[in-house]
Amino acid sequence: MKTRLLGCAAALSATVLLAGCATDGDGDRATTELTVLAAASLTDVFTEAGALFEDEHDGVTVRFSFAGSQELAAQINQGAPADALVTADTATMEAVRAETGDHGAPAVIARNALVIVTPPGNPAGVTDLAGLGRDGLRLVLAAPEVPAGRYGEEILDRAGVTVTPVSQEPNVRAVLSKVRLAEADAGLVYATDAASAGDAVDTFPIPAGQNVVAEYPAAVLNSTAHPDEAAAFVAWLGSAPAQELLTDAGFAAP
Amino acid sequence: MKRRTVPLTLLLPAAGAIAFLLVPLLGIVTRAPWSSLAGRLTDPAVTEALRLSLVVSGWALLISLLLGIPLAWLLARARVPGKPLIRSLVLLPMVLPPTVAGVALLQGFGRRGLLGDWLASVGVSLPFSTAGAVVAAAFVAMPFLVISLEGALAGIDPLYEEAAATMGAGPLRILWLVTLPMARPALVAGAALAWARALGEFGATITFAGNLPGTTQTLPLQVYLLLQNDPAGATALSLLLLAVAATILTALRGRWLPVGGGGR
Numbered sequence: 448m449k450t451r452l453l454g455c456a457a458a459l460s461a462t463v464l465l466a467g468c469a470t471d472g473d474g475d476r477a478t479t480e481l482t483v484l485a486a487a488s489l490t491d492v493f494t495e496a497g498a499l500f501e502d503e504h505d506g507v508t509v510r511f512s513f514a515g516s517q518e519l520a521a522q523i524n525q526g527a528p529a530d531a532l533v534t535a536d537t538a539t540m541e542a543v544r545a546e547t548g549d550h551g552a553p554a555v556i557a558r559n560a561l562v563i564v565t566p567p568g569n570p571a572g573v574t575d576l577a578g579l580g581r582d583g584l585r586l587v588l589a590a591p592e593v594p595a596g597r598y599g600e601e602i603l604d605r606a607g608v609t610v611t612p613v614s615q616e617p618n619v620r621a622v623l624s625k626v627r628l629a630e631a632d633a634g635l636v637y638a639t640d641a642a643s644a645g646d647a648v649d650t651f652p653i654p655a656g657q658n659v660v661a662e663y664p665a666a667v668l669n670s671t672a673h674p675d676e677a678a679a680f681v682a683w684l685g686s687a688p689a690q691e692l693l694t695d696a697g698f699a700a701p
Numbered sequence: 702m703k704r705r706t707v708p709l710t711l712l713l714p715a716a717g718a719i720a721f722l723l724v725p726l727l728g729i730v731t732r733a734p735w736s737s738l739a740g741r742l743t744d745p746a747v748t749e750a751l752r753l754s755l756v757v758s759g760w761a762l763l764i765s766l767l768l769g770i771p772l773a774w775l776l777a778r779a780r781v782p783g784k785p786l787i788r789s790l791v792l793l794p795m796v797l798p799p800t801v802a803g804v805a806l807l808q809g810f811g812r813r814g815l816l817g818d819w820l821a822s823v824g825v826s827l828p829f830s831t832a833g834a835v836v837a838a839a840f841v842a843m844p845f846l847v848i849s850l851e852g853a854l855a856g857i858d859p860l861y862e863e864a865a866a867t868m869g870a871g872p873l874r875i876l877w878l879v880t881l882p883m884a885r886p887a888l889v890a891g892a893a894l895a896w897a898r899a900l901g902e903f904g905a906t907i908t909f910a911g912n913l914p915g916t917t918q919t920l921p922l923q924v925y926l927l928l929q930n931d932p933a934g935a936t937a938l939s940l941l942l943l944a945v946a947a948t949i950l951t952a953l954r955g956r957w958l959p960v961g962g963g964g965r
């Protein structure tokens with residue numbers, strides 16, 4: 448029994464080793480694998496963009512690790528090995544300033560703003576910020592503890608609209624689902640969230656003068672072992688093909 | 702009985718299991734902001750969430766008792782078709798991921814759910830209301846009461862009830878005066894576990910009832926949100942909930958678990 452267990456363990460580790468080798472020594476040319484830490488809101492669009500980048504750049508593969516921007520900063524400060532970082536706000540990028548800059552300053556690659564979403568057909572007839580203050584409206588916002596909630600509060604404060612939300616959801620995606628399910632009459636989410644929902648929600652933009660714009664900076668990390676490839680990836684994010692994908696996903700150009 | 706020596710191959714993993722369960726809890730106890738604990742736990746936002754948690758879990762327990770006792774009796778005593786199916790139905794909320802329970806509740810009792818129109822016609826709207834939080838808590842808590850009580854009822858010899866019946870007692874009177882008193886330890890244990898589960902409910906609540914201070918933001922929801930930018934505050938609240946859970950287990954020792962005995 449004992450020997451069989453040991454045998455299994457050996458076979459298992461051999462498989463892991465082989466799998467590990469395969470990614471490195473694939474074919475004749477050596478492949479460079481880039482590890483990019485990216486904000487969670489980029490998950491869908493970056494997965495697509497990564498495939499496109501790999502098509503255009505032989506010998507380079509991109510592996511993404513998606514998480515909240517704050518978590519990414521914490522991972523970098525704890526020494527997680529990675530080549531590039533893309534955050535959902537400039538403040539987080541500033542917080543890891545010491546870890547970037549050797550291979551170029553951080554560059555904004557996209558912007559995101561808040562929009563009003565309603566269930567299809569907009570049964571409650573909300574089209575602007577003033578409408579969100581109406582009595583009896585089932586308005587759902589993100590909790591003030593998360594960035595989307597803070598932005599929302601800021602926007603409503605500035606517009607002088609007093610609201611009584613029925614719920615403050617723990618993240619902006621939960622706001623979107625409450626609107627999609629038509630449990631809520633209206634909600635404030637990022638333009639990218641609204642774009643991801645397609646026809647499942649109606650979207651009403653908030654004028655730039657009243658809106659808060661979130662910037663997405665990208666930077667090569669000082670600790671990278673592949674500075675050239677990483678810089679090429681960051682620069683590529685600003686190129687036309689990448690920007691087209693970002694725009695389709697609801698982001699605004701930098 | 703001969704005392705067997707514990708083989709090292711079992712002792713080591715077992716010790717590992719204990720450490721695995723213990724270390725995170727020790728983390729809460731040692732990292733809790735003890736010096737500012739009193740201030741944090743009497744903060745108005747915390748007392749409001751605590752009050753709401755007690756209200757929600759109390760109602761959930763009451764609903765569980767009112768509906769769960771008859772169901773447990775039905776499963777243990779009555780001849781009904783599809784009993785294994787009903788039993789699986791009762792077990793489901795215990796094994797479902799709580800967020801799935803929340804989605805299920807939305808699709809059943811939400812505004813656009815199966816009963817949404819009917820509920821609206823009688824003026825009831827559960828999502829985003831305290832009643833919705835109660836429903837979510839009861840949904841996940843009631844199974845604990847039903848399963849615990851059914852097991853006990855099945856172990857009680859029907860002779861006692863038959864004897865009471867021959868003396869002219871009706872079924873409800875028998876349940877109240879004979880059956881339930883005999884099943885009291887299991888009833889108390891089941892009720893305590895159900896209440897504890899209701900108090901700790903998070904996933905179904907935030908999915909179905911949302912999160913609004915004073916209306917649906919119970920203690921576990923507040924812990925989760927505090928963790929975003931006040932980890933010390935979240936740890937303080939976690940300590941409070943941990944203490945409640947430990948108290949319940951201590952009170953149940955000897956009722957729920959025969960070991961240690963004589964808890965009463």
